[in-house]
Amino acid sequence: MMAGKRLTNPAGSSNDLRGDVLRVLGVLKVATADQIQRIAAPHLTYRHTMKATASERKTARTASHAGALSDLRKHGLAENGGTTRVGETLRNLTTKGLEAASYELGRPLTEMGSTARGAGSSGATHPMAVNETVIAMLRPKPDLRLLTGEPAEAKAAAQAAVDAPAGIGAIASYATEVPLPATGTWGAPGKGGAQADIAGKVIRASLRTASTIIKRQGGEIRSYDGDRVMGIFIGNSKNSDVAKVGLQIHYAIDEIVKSALYAELPELKSGGFVPEMCVGIASGEAFIARAGVRDSSDLVSIGRAPNVAAKLSDIREPGYGYRTYITADVYGWLNEDSKLCKGVDMWNSYRPQIGGEWMTIYRSSYWWSV
Incomplete structure (x- = not known):
C-alpha cells in the first residue's frame, strides 16, 4: 500500500466565490469585477434591475465577487492593477494567486502563463478586448432557478439568454498569456490554438x-x-x-x-x-x-x-x-x-x-x- 502527500489548496479556502475569481483570472489574467461576474455567475446580471441607475445595478450585482477579491487580496493572492479607460478597477493575480488558480483549473503551473502584472498601467485596452471576445464566445447562461423572485422583465431577458445558441466551451477551455499548443507540446508548442x-x-x-x-x-x-x-x-x-x-x-x-x-x-x-x-x-x-x-x-x-x-x-x-x-x-x-x-x-x-x-x-x- 502506497501513501502520498495530500494536495493542499493554495487558496486556503473552498469558498465558491473565491474559486470563481481564481478560475476566471487564472484564464484571463486581468479583468474587472463585472467581467468576472458575467462569466462566473451570469444570473446576477438579471438581479437588482429595479435600482435607479446602471452604476447602482452594476455595484449590486458585482458586490459578492468584489468581496471575494478583497479576501484574496488579504491572502496575497490577488491585487488591484490599475483602471480601465472608463474607470473600472482592474484585478489580477499574484504569483501565489496563479498557483491557486492552477489548482482550481486543474492545470499544471507550467501551463498557467504569466500574471500579466503591469497590463493595467495603460488601461489594459487589449486585454479588455480579449476578455469581451471570450465572453462573446462563451455566451454564459443564467440559472433560472436563482431568479424566481425577480421582475417579469428580468426573467424574460434571462430566458432569452438561455434560449439563445450555446457558447463555445467553458472558461477552463481557454488560455491567455500562454502558448496554445494546437501542435507540438506545452514545452515546445507549434502554431497557436484555434481560439486565438x-x-x-x-x-x-x-x-x-x-x-x-x-x-x-x-x-x-x-x-x-x-x-x-x-x-x-x-x-x-x-x-x-x-x-x-x-x-x-x-x-x-x-x-x-x-x-x-x-x-x-x-x-x-x-x-x-x-x-x-x-x-x-x-x-x-x-x-x-x-x-x-x-x-x-x-x-x-x-x-x-x-x-x-x-x-x-x-x-x-x-x-x-x-x-x-x-x-x-x-x-x-x-x-x-x-x-x-x-x-x-x-x-x-x-x-x-x-x-x-x-x-x-x-x-x-x-x-x-x-
Whole structure:
C-alpha cells in the first residue's frame, strides 16, 4: 500500500466565490469585477434591475465577487492593477494567486502563463478586448432557478439568454498569456490554438471594414487601439457624415462581415457567435500631438470629444440592437437624411452615466446600406 502527500489548496479556502475569481483570472489574467461576474455567475446580471441607475445595478450585482477579491487580496493572492479607460478597477493575480488558480483549473503551473502584472498601467485596452471576445464566445447562461423572485422583465431577458445558441466551451477551455499548443507540446508548442486564431480574424475583419467605410466617407484614420479604430471628420457636414458612417458600419458588420466570417469559420455560426461593433461619436475640438521618442512615436488626441467618443463605443446593450451612440451636440447638427428614415426619427435619447458623468446621448438601432 502506497501513501502520498495530500494536495493542499493554495487558496486556503473552498469558498465558491473565491474559486470563481481564481478560475476566471487564472484564464484571463486581468479583468474587472463585472467581467468576472458575467462569466462566473451570469444570473446576477438579471438581479437588482429595479435600482435607479446602471452604476447602482452594476455595484449590486458585482458586490459578492468584489468581496471575494478583497479576501484574496488579504491572502496575497490577488491585487488591484490599475483602471480601465472608463474607470473600472482592474484585478489580477499574484504569483501565489496563479498557483491557486492552477489548482482550481486543474492545470499544471507550467501551463498557467504569466500574471500579466503591469497590463493595467495603460488601461489594459487589449486585454479588455480579449476578455469581451471570450465572453462573446462563451455566451454564459443564467440559472433560472436563482431568479424566481425577480421582475417579469428580468426573467424574460434571462430566458432569452438561455434560449439563445450555446457558447463555445467553458472558461477552463481557454488560455491567455500562454502558448496554445494546437501542435507540438506545452514545452515546445507549434502554431497557436484555434481560439486565438479565430479572435484575430474576427477583430481584423471588423477593423478593416470600419476603416474602409470611414475613409470612403471622407474621414481620416487617427489611430488603432486594440479592437478600436478612431476616425476624424471635419467640415460643415461632419456630424451628419459621421452619423451615416456609424449606421453603415452597423450594416456592414451584420450583413457583410458576419456572412464572410461564417463562411470561413463555420464553428462561429454553429457556436452561436455573432460579431458586433458599437460606434461612439462626439464632436468638438481636440489637440493632436505626436508623443513618444525618436523612431517610436504616435499621434495622441487630447480633449473631451475623443475621450467621450471612446466611452460611448464601450456601451453594450445586449438584445436591443443599438450599435451607434452620439452626443446631444452631434444630434443637434444632424441633417434630415442622417436623422430621419421615412419621416421617423432613427435616434432616441436617454441619460446614462458615462465615465462618472450623467450625460444625455442618442442611440440608434438603424443601419444604412453600403
